[in-house]
Amino acid sequence: xxxxxxxxxxxxxxxxxxxxxxxxxxxxxxxxxxxxxxxxxxxxxxxxxxxxxxxxxxxxxxxxxxxxxxxxxxxxxxxxxxxxxxxxxxxxxxxxxxxxxxxxxxxxxxxxxxxxxxxxxxxxxxxxxxxxxxxxxxxxxxxxxxxxxxxxxxxxxxxxxxxxxxxxxxxxxxxxxxxxxxxxxxxxxxxxxxxxxxxxxxxxxxxxxxxxxxxxxxxxxxxxxxxxxxxxxxxxxxxxxxxxxxxxxxxxxxxxxxxxxxxxxxxxxxxxxxxxxxxxxxxxxxxxxxxxxxxxxxxxxxxxxxxxxxxxxxxxxxxxxxxxxxx
Numbered sequence: 001x002x003x004x005x006x007x008x009x010x011x012x013x014x015x016x017x018x019x020x021x022x023x024x025x026x027x028x029x030x031x032x033x034x035x036x037x038x039x040x041x042x043x044x045x046x047x048x049x050x051x052x053x054x055x056x057x058x059x060x061x062x063x064x065x066x067x068x069x070x071x072x073x074x075x076x077x078x079x080x081x082x083x084x085x086x087x088x089x090x091x092x093x094x095x096x097x098x099x100x101x102x103x104x105x106x107x108x109x110x111x112x113x114x115x116x117x118x119x120x121x122x123x124x125x126x127x128x129x130x131x132x133x134x135x136x137x138x139x140x141x142x143x144x145x146x147x148x149x150x151x152x153x154x155x156x157x158x159x160x161x162x163x164x165x166x167x168x169x170x171x172x173x174x175x176x177x178x179x180x181x182x183x184x185x186x187x188x189x190x191x192x193x194x195x196x197x198x199x200x201x202x203x204x205x206x207x208x209x210x211x212x213x214x215x216x217x218x219x220x221x222x223x224x225x226x227x228x229x230x231x232x233x234x235x236x237x238x239x240x241x242x243x244x245x246x247x248x249x250x251x252x253x254x255x256x257x258x259x260x261x262x263x264x265x266x267x268x269x270x271x272x273x274x275x276x277x278x279x280x281x282x283x284x285x286x287x288x289x290x291x292x293x294x295x296x297x298x299x300x301x302x303x304x305x306x307x308x309x310x311x312x313x314x315x316x317x318x319x320x321x322x323x324x325x326x327x
Contacts, residue, residue: 004036005029031172106133106149119149125165133158136172141165142197144319150181164209166197171219184212185225185240192219194232199280201272202316203309211276212240215251223248239280241273249277251284259285259292266313267296283317290318 005026009018013026030036108117110129117123123131125145132138133149135158141147145165152159157176163183171178173191180187180196187196194216198209214223220233228245232238240246252258262282269275282289296302296310 004033010036027170106131117149119151121148123147123149131160135178136174137178138170140168142167152176153179162196162198164198166195168195169193182212183209184242185223185246187212187214187221187223189219189221192221193217194219194221197280199276199316201276202279202312203275204272210242210272211280212246213280214238214240237284239277241276244273247277249281252281254285254288256288256292259288262289263292263296266310279313279317282313290314293317 009022009026013023013030018026106117108115108123108129108131110125111127123129123141123146125141125143125147127143129141129145130138131141131147131149137158137160139147139160142165145167146163147165147167148161148163150159150161155176156179157174159179159181161181167180169180169189170193171189171191177188177190180189182196182198184198187194194214196215197213199211199213200206200208201210204210212223212225214221214232215237216232216234218234220231223230223232223238223240223246225240225244225246230238230240230246230248232248235251236248237251238246238248259282262278262285265278266275266282269278282293285292293310293314297307297314299307302310
């Protein structure tokens with residue numbers, strides 16, 4: 001393309017701080033510009049020739065980066081972009097997995113530092129982090145997440161396993177499927193923007209996840225469990241309870257009516273699968289769902305055991321918000 005976004009814009013996109021029309025414009029440009037995808041880690045090194053003007057701009061940005069970082073507080077992911085630009089400038093500082101892993105590699109940004117990682121390396125996230133892959137995939141992992149990069153299988157360009165937690169992913173269109181594997185089911189995509197979350201039954205005694213939730217913001221994905229599959233399109237969700245076929249659903253808007261109705265389902269549910277799906281839907285009710293759940297915890301007309309049950313449900317649906325309840 002004749003015109004490329006400023007490197008500060010690409011850095012903000014890598015950092016996850018670009019929003020609104022600016023983010024949409026950057027992603028539209030990245031989808032059609034292999035040179036900028038290479039700079040941001042979305043294209044194999046050496047797979048495309050970077051235009052001389054963009055390469056010169058990259059060299060100059062790398063040369064100035066230390067002073068700019070001290071003067072303006074450039075974020076860790078902007079510094080990570082500088083590393084990508086250094087590769088573009090011919091310094092090749094990020095190692096790749098070779099041989100049996102078919103060249104798969106990625107970069108991890110966590111706790112203000114960016115580094116390369118290899119397939120099969122356990123990745124744990126005490127705080128939020130970002131995984132970036134040259135296959136055109138970016139995954140934002142929520143705190144308490146656990147993930148591993150697996151070798152891709154035939155017909156796949158990338159396979160990522162999520163063992164715990166929640167992730168939001170953007171997948172640029174490309175050759176081969178991207179698969180998100182989990183203990184409860186797999187998600188297969190070609191190009192889309194979606195999120196996944198693993199749920200554990202707060203009233204059960206298992207340490208492993210009991211349900212996979214998938215929410216699609218654009219494009220479509222296929223959720224697979226035990227030979228069964230469900231297609232989820234833009235704006236939809238699907239739930240895959242361990243041992244059951246995946247189930248698609250149409251989200252309901254946040255409102256006191258729906259939050260109370262979902263909470264009533266949780267009041268009466270005895271099936272772990274039904275309970276987990278209702279719990280996830282209550283979480284999507286946002287502030288309204290949080291208020292309804294907190295109200296049940298504080299309702300002194302309820303038996304103590306029932307209030308304690310709701311306290312566990314509240315902590316699972318709205319982690320980190322337990323302090324809002326005035327015990």
